[in-house]
Amino acid sequence: MLDKLFAAAGAAAWGGVAFRRLLPFLSTEALEKVEALCPRPKTVLAAAFPYYAGERPGNLSLYARGEDYHAVVVRRLNTVCEALAEQYPGESFFPSADNSPLPEREAAWLAGIGLRGASGLLILPPYGTYVFLGTILTGAALELPERSPAPDCPRCGACRAACPAGAMGEGGPDVSRCLSELTQKKGALTGEEEARLKAHPLIWGCDFCQRACPFNAAPALSPLPEFSTDLVDSLENADLEGLTNRTFREKYGGRAFAWRGPGPLRRNLELKRE
Numbered sequence: 451m452l453d454k455l456f457a458a459a460g461a462a463a464w465g466g467v468a469f470r471r472l473l474p475f476l477s478t479e480a481l482e483k484v485e486a487l488c489p490r491p492k493t494v495l496a497a498a499f500p501y502y503a504g505e506r507p508g509n510l511s512l513y514a515r516g517e518d519y520h521a522v523v524v525r526r527l528n529t530v531c532e533a534l535a536e537q538y539p540g541e542s543f544f545p546s547a548d549n550s551p552l553p554e555r556e557a558a559w560l561a562g563i564g565l566r567g568a569s570g571l572l573i574l575p576p577y578g579t580y581v582f583l584g585t586i587l588t589g590a591a592l593e594l595p596e597r598s599p600a601p602d603c604p605r606c607g608a609c610r611a612a613c614p615a616g617a618m619g620e621g622g623p624d625v626s627r628c629l630s631e632l633t634q635k636k637g638a639l640t641g642e643e644e645a646r647l648k649a650h651p652l653i654w655g656c657d658f659c660q661r662a663c664p665f666n667a668a669p670a671l672s673p674l675p676e677f678s679t680d681l682v683d684s685l686e687n688a689d690l691e692g693l694t695n696r697t698f699r700e701k702y703g704g705r706a707f708a709w710r711g712p713g714p715l716r717r718n719l720e721l722k723r724e
């Protein structure tokens with residue numbers, strides 16, 4: 451049944467893991483958040499949603515060009531939750547994507563969905579790393595397919611070599627150096643941070659480590675319309691001119707690059723002009 455439900459929701463792969471197996475990856479704070487949502491968590495289902503839409507020039511990272519994945523993934527997982535709630539009366543099912551206390555990459559990896567990339571990202575051939583992850587948390591002890599985690603990626607080192615910030619360490623990027631983080635940072639930047647952003651071709655996100663990965667050499671295209679149509683590939687100063695916070699939200703609120711408001715985008719564009 452779950453195979454059909456996840457396929458109908460547009461997931462390219464899904465799996466499940468007993469909640470206790472995620473405990474080693476949860477901080478006390480994250481565990482408290484999980485238990486506030488679901489007092490006796492038993493199972494976490496994880497799913498992957500492809501987003502690669504082909505090679506198109508632009509100054510926004512590939513992940514941020516379609517509809518905001520937070521909304522898309524939760525909307526799609528909700529269809530699975532509704533069917534499960536009918537099947538398991540009295541149980542609750544909580545979908546989430548990204549802004550979740552659950553370690554999504556670990557959940558997806560333990561559930562057997564894909565390889566653990568040295569880039570810090572989960573790899574799902576033929577989509578490569580270009581998949582968003584989402585989870586469903588529940589107190590129901592669901593029967594899960596028996597799958598072992600896939601092996602680690604071959605550790606070819608291409609992602610590390612391609613990182614212009616020298617941010618890639620043994621366990622994924624050092625967040626304090628990562629350009630994806632820097633493009634999203636609010637407020638004043640140091641001179642060194644400004645120089646790093648000036649040299650970065652994108653005004654939101656960063657794709658260098660992903661583009662270098664051999665699993666992303668010819669990624670399959672996303673079959674999901676939210677990530678393959680109505681794309682915003684680039685933003686220019688003129689697109690943001692005169693927008694207040696409110697009108698910016700009206701125009702771009704449904705996009706993943708909008709969550710910090712227009713400030714960081716204007717600043718990043720300004721740095722390119724200097």
Ligand code: B12
Pocket residue numbers: 511512513547548549550551552553554555556557559565566567568569570571572573579580581582583584621622623625628630631654655656657659
């Ligand atoms: C905070 C965050 C960021 C931060 C920090 C990223 C990081 N690597 O920790 C910043 C802003 C830099 C960021 C950048 C990006 N992110 Co991000 N991010 C998150 C978020 C919200 C939480 C991650 C986190 O803080 N985890 C907890 C900390 C404590 O983990 P950690 O200890 O630092 O790291 C451990 C693990 O990473 C583990 N590990 C190392 N490598 C790997 C690989 C795998 C597969 C596994 C299982 C574990 C693992 O070892 C580390 C030490 O124990 C997750 C969503 C979520 N709720 O999980 C998305 C998430 C990881 N991000 C995602 C994406 C798409 C991106 C970007 C590609 C966006 C972009 N193009 O700019 C980049 C990629 C940068 C990179 N190479 O990792 C996707 C990844 C999808 C995938 N295929 O794996 C996620 C899962 C969101 C989603 N719902 O789809 N992100």
Ligand code: SF4
Pocket residue numbers: 612613614615616617618623624627628629630656657658659660
């Ligand atoms: S997202 Fe960019 S800066 Fe961050 S680790 Fe990957 S290549 Fe380096």
Ligand code: SF4
Pocket residue numbers: 567568569570603604605606607608609610662663664665
């Ligand atoms: S570039 Fe190489 S080392 Fe990095 S994630 Fe891809 S396969 Fe692994």
